Amino acid sequence: MFTTTNRNRKIRALVLATLMVTSLFAGTVALTGLAASQELPPLSEAPAGTIFSQVQRGGNADDTERIGLIKRGNSENFLYNPSTDRTTLNEGDVLVVRGGAQRFLVTADSARTYAGSAGFAGPGATVFQGEQDTSAVGFNTETLVGVENGGAEGETLDLNQAIPRNQDTGIYSDTGARDGNTLTIQEPRVSRFEVLNQNGERIDAGGSIEEDEFVIVRADTNFLAAERAEIKLVDPASGGAITDGLLSIDEAREQFGDRPVFDEIEDDAGNELSDRSLGKEGDPDGLDRSLFNPNIAPADTIVLVQDLGEVEKAGDYEYEVISEDDEPFGDLDVRETTELTIASSDDPVLSFAAENRSIVQGEFAEYEIDRSTAGDYHVVALSADDLRTRPSGDTDVGEVTDVFREFNDGGFLSGVLVNTGDGELVAVLEDGRVFSNGEDVTDEFPELANGTVPGGDIEDVFTLVEIDSDGLGINQIDTGRLDDSSIDLNLYDGFPNPAEAVADYETNDGDDDTDEVTFSVAEATEGLAITSPGAAYVAGDDIDVEGTADPALDAVSVYARDDGDWELIEELDRVSVDADGTWDETDVTLSQVSDVLRVPGTYRIGVIDFEDADVDGDGQADATLETSDFSTGTSVQRGLRVTDQALDGQMVTYNGQVAVEDATINVSGVAPGADEVVVIFVGDRGGIVVNTDSVDDEDVFDNEDTDLADANGTLEEGTTRGFIISPARDGVFGGENERSPDAFASYVRGLEARGLTQAQAVELIRQASVDDDGSDDLLVETEFEITDADTVIDNVYAEGADGNASGIQPIALGETMVIEGTTNLRPDDNTIVLEMIRGPSAESFDVGIAEDWGTDGTWSATVPVPSDAEAGTYALRADDGETITTVNVEIVEQREEETTDEPTEETEEPTTTATAEPTTEEPTPTPEPTPEPTTTDTESPGFGIAVALVALIAAALLAMRRR
Template identity: 25%
Template sequence: MTRNKQIRAVLLAALMVFSVFAGTVALSGTAAAAATNVTGTASGDTVLVNATLAGTEDNATAYVDTNGNGNFDAGEPNTVNSSLGTATELNESVDVSGVAGGTYTVGVVTNVDDASESDDQGASVTIDDGESPELISAVHYEQPGGQAVLELSFSEEVVDTNTIQLYQDESPVSATYTQNNKGQVVAQTSSLLTGDLEVNLEDVEDTDGNSVTGLDGDENATVTVATVTVDGDAGTIGTTDAYQGETVAVTNDTLDVSVSIESDDSQDDNEGFFRSGSTGATSAVYTFDTTDRETERYNVSFGGSVVEKVQVRDLGLDVTVDDLNITDEESIEGTASSNAGERIIEVNVLDDDGDEEFSTGEVELDGQGEYDFDINVTAEDIDTGDYTVEVVDKGSGVSVESDTVTISEAADGSADFATSVVTDQRGDVFAIPVSLDNTDIATVTIGTEEQGYLANVTVEDGDSDGEVILLWDSSESTNNNVDTVFDVDDSDDDILTTGDDATDITNNTSDLIDSGDYDLEVRTGRSAGDADNVATLVIEEAGVQTVQTWTAAGSASFKDLDDVNAALEDSELTQDDQIAFGDKVIVQIVAPGLEGFTGAQDDETPNFFATSNGYDDSYRLTINQTNPGPNRDPKILNVSDASVVADGDNDTYFVVFNTDEIDAVRDSDDDGVYDSNDPAATLEDDDAFNVEFKLVGEDDVSSNLALVEDNVTMMDSYEHIEGEHDTDADPINVTNAENQTVSGTSNVAPGTELTVRIKSDGDTQPRFLKTATVVVSENNTFSTDFDFSEQNLGDTFLVTVSGGEADEVEADGNVVEAVETTEETTEETTEETTEETTEETTEETTEETTEETTEATTTAAEETTESQTPGFGVVVALVALVAAALLAVRRD
């Protein structure tokens, strides 16, 4: 380093040290002055602020902290003294004429706008504005974070907020009230409350003991419920939906913020609405009532900036009443609906003066936006007269009324039975038809005390069609649970279980009810009295009428009775005792008395194999092998794995299973009953089975629910066979023409779909492939036609038949020349041959006819092709001549 560079480095270092030192001196300055002993005294519209100063202040500002944040803010009442000199005492008067009454803190700020500014708070001072506190607003809403609150905005500070009481529909709501700011009282609620909200402020006063004004005679005030909230600090401008009539709350939890709402001018034909205001000095929420607004979009500005858009939509609240003219023994029925589902509504009945006669209270629309109401006029003690049905949306307050409903006095009604004798079997579900005239309610009595069974059932004709079909489950005669024993056939009708003389079972039986005749009585209405009409209930013995085995294709589906009936009509379900292994077995059981046990009413798939219903005790189905082979235990099928389709009206049950899918065991204990502990067995071709259905007699059942006195049994049988297809000919000869038939037989179940494929083979050119789908007919045949018009004489092919529970079968085929065989000759020969009774005569007649016809028409066959028979060409003719010669030798 040179000497000059060394000197420059030393000077630079010295300069840096000097700069740092100079900065340190400048920052140290004079210690900031501070005011002490700050006090305040209120007198009328003036507050005198006193403080002790250090005597070195440039200026001092005395102020009243009206926003309570502990600092001096622009806009707060203040007085500035800029001529302090060396004064050590500050005495300044602050004008508080615009300040609401309440308790505030006074403060002093010294050296304002100086880096050494000091702000000192002092004592509290209570300002009396000389006026009573006023409730400016009461709003219930959800804050942007989701917390539901009640905000009460007063004109000044109030005390005794713990005496405030909120009511929802006149019921008190518990809450704790906190005065967050002077005049702003807030309470949290567990959820957003709807309905009529009121707040009682009877004991709330200001700091001078003045009571709150602006209340009703009971010291109550109505609370505005805002069901939609717009976040003033949302950041991203979005769109919030509000239904016309709802109140929207705009808030960011800050007091005294300016708010404006105006129509969004980006949409056509807007209403040009504009409104501006603020939350208020003691409120953090602004409300926007959409009741009179158009269904359009509005911009919401908060603190001068657009924060959200509100789209006002039509709620579409509506109410319809099914019948506007009813009697005082009927119900007001109808539907409330809206464009929004799951909203809370209230359905009210109003008299012609608009007074509420009845209310459902709060109910909820379903997900489709509907609620069906049914208001029983008698039960709700609604008099005759004119009424309307009012529906109120609790969230928005929107309401609609129906047309006038006229309730008149009911004429004398009557009830009767549609038939004088009701007959069914013991254990079945009895359908008892009741006719009603000028009434929707009737009471049916079944049995008497002397007959050992007595029940009273009150029914209601819900659709006013004049009929109720009462269902009585005789298999539940030991039960006294009304819902278990009784039902109605039409879901519009009902069984009444409340009110005077409603449904009850006085006498139930200890065992299943006996067969025999029982009294039936019916009377109008609910009340006891003489019967309008009588009938007889005839309980016949249960029994087993038939058991039959049927079969269907293994791929067939039988989910319900419609499937079964369709298969019967299409001949795809047929009776059979030889069933291809893999096809379905259908056991048809006709057994009156099982309807109640199995739950087979209305053609439902029943709980046929439920032991709780009596299976394996009161009734039993067994399928046992009859050809187990030497030294082998027979196989027993686990029939409980089968599905069941019921035709309850006809006492018929179809037990359905696939032969290769049902489980089986070996009957090692020789009891003839399936036991899962027995060794498992595999079902095979050639297995033969006995099918037995039994109703178990009283001596053999373990319960008290025997359907018959003695065992009743019906049986049938079937065996497994190996599925096979076969063609009617091999080889199959066709000619080169349309509609060439390929036919055959199959022992798989009728209705099984087969695929017939014809594929060229050998040296045939061009190659060809033909396929068709056929269905096995009810007589186990199949047939389909193919078009061979594009093929050549001499072409060969292979026919393959596949599908169902059988291996595919093949047959050769040829395309051959046709030989003319006149229809008349064929018919005559066939008739003559048929009349002959011996095989020899038939052969002779056929051979002679063939020979004569061949000789007589050889020339014509070369020219005529309209009535040709496939497969008869020159070679065949030669064979026929040889056959004739042999025949002549045999005759000799």
């Protein structure tokens, strides 16, 4: 790219060269043509973004050529050519704006030749990463700067260089501000690239399309003002482009008929052949057609229409859209691809995994339609004689067509082919529409329009299957509704909408099928089974009683047996069998609905065909069956162990306490077979709080915030006794004096008003539950303290000082301080903040946080000691939001490591009796340094230490005296 300074010199050179060339041919220009052209505005007055699609040579309308040039920004007399061919403009030529509404004169200073994908861009233009042959005009500096909030703030753009492919996108200016001359950098891209079939359906990548169809390939690009974009079909095997069968929209209409998809494409990209690597109607090879198509802007949609019937062979191909110049994918390096398979145009086929094999009644058999067109609808039908139960009487179309399952996606619509009695067959859809002789005759058959038909007159049952964008149509058959015989499944031609497909099928009376498959359905042999409960059942538990059966059975009945006859289980007297061969009844408490299963023990449970359970023939399952009647019927039985309930629970405290400020406690546990448990707290002075917690389907109860307060306030401080009580198997509290859960909770709450002591209240609660005669209640007890919030600091030590990690220890500069303590607060709702509040450099210490601790209440945190802090005594505060505790911590320059002196014979004889000289007590300005290391003298190990200690004491006394 070139700066404005260079541009002025080049313009002068170009003008002189142009004048010299044009002077040689000036005599060939007709004076009348020049006069007419000179009345037009010059090219420099064309607005930014103007697209020129024609040039009239010498201003002569009879000598017109198609071109594709664009004015990018305020580029004065300079244009840009995004095509690959060169375009020359001569003085006196007239440029025609796309659409023909305006014309502009090529003057001497605007006459020049433009190479392909080259030209000029001025202020206000948008250019793209990777552009190489674009020159900048109209800017005041050679380097542009990204403007504030323009996407490239702080970045620079060198106008003397090609635009790098990694140049930051955004707005650049020659002043660095938006009020200067700006240039916008964008990434060249393809935002949408899709292949549509002749129905306008999108073909997924890797999908297939028939070879006798046409496709429309559509791409949204943003870079057409800078470089050609080309769509082409590529054979991956050879890498070559396939140009056979390219069509304009009009040509496609003429060949394939008018279709809605053509209107949609014309709205997007107009009626032009979009593969601009090909010339058409005398256009120069390589012309950028987007620039003379009124429907396309420099950033818009381009399309390609191709008749696949002209492609030499079926197989795997890919369509690609690329930017095109002298490199494989142009200067802009844009390429997007999508794969597809061009399939043989043979008739659609019905592939059925069950073809020529036997299926057990009750299976969902899946079939697939292949080699069809996405968006088409096919009728799939079978004979009504193949249904397990032949319809009779008034029959709902929706019910009889349930043999076809609503599967996969797309619209689901079914119907029947009905004989009206005079030999005429009509198709009746489940939505009430009626078709006869290819026409919608719903008004002529009001008796059928409500979706109810005479069952005996049904000939076929059919469904409509829509072909998906991958070229496949998938559906299922419920074989539980088919007879145990050989079944024919028929496929019919596809059409773009359901009405056409049904009309064609009905017109041919269901005889002209495209494909047919045959399979066999066998009677179910799996027999009966009880799958739930398993080998054991907890008395009182709500469970789903489930099993399997031959789909031929309408219903089953479930019985239980101890030593005598089989006894019917209430709620399980008639359980319907689904078409897939399963049966179930939800939320059954066996211990409540069966007298046999009421108490723990080992029993027999069995299931029998409902018809065999109705021995007396009254239409109801008999309440009792003799063992011989049960065994001779279609039945199965097995053992079942009924177990008693259990209870396990816990109350979570911290350091054995609950803080008054928290006033809640986590209560959780498991109670198999129970629906709910009662949670009771008895305070130190007899106060009582009662809660009820539900037990879920997994036998779990969990209340993280169980209140320790009621309308009378929080329980008093002191020792509190907590109880979790389950009513167990009988569902009531107590034995001889039983109470429902609600009545028991109310009774316990009433004890508080009697002014009982804690011991008295606890005794009465136990007497009303676990200690009552005949009670099966279950109880878990926990004791804890309710007290004020309490957080203390126990230990402060240097990290890594494992041998000296208890109590409050000195910490050296640069070390990490470990702080440990205990609390009775809950970690979920509280945080402990550790802070140095006083000391020589207290403000330089970070704040420590403890926010998680175990039930023992022990917490810990670390705070680094700044290496540049001042040694001294500091006050360390722990604040939990409720209480504050403070300890003093010594920060020293160097911490003495704990050592262990090994006694030797030499240490027993002091070789020197002199003490350290008290010279430090004398105020001398420059004390002599003490030689080092006196404490390591092997002749007198004890003496060196003593001298050092005395010297330290003396220094301290001197400092105090000076103060």
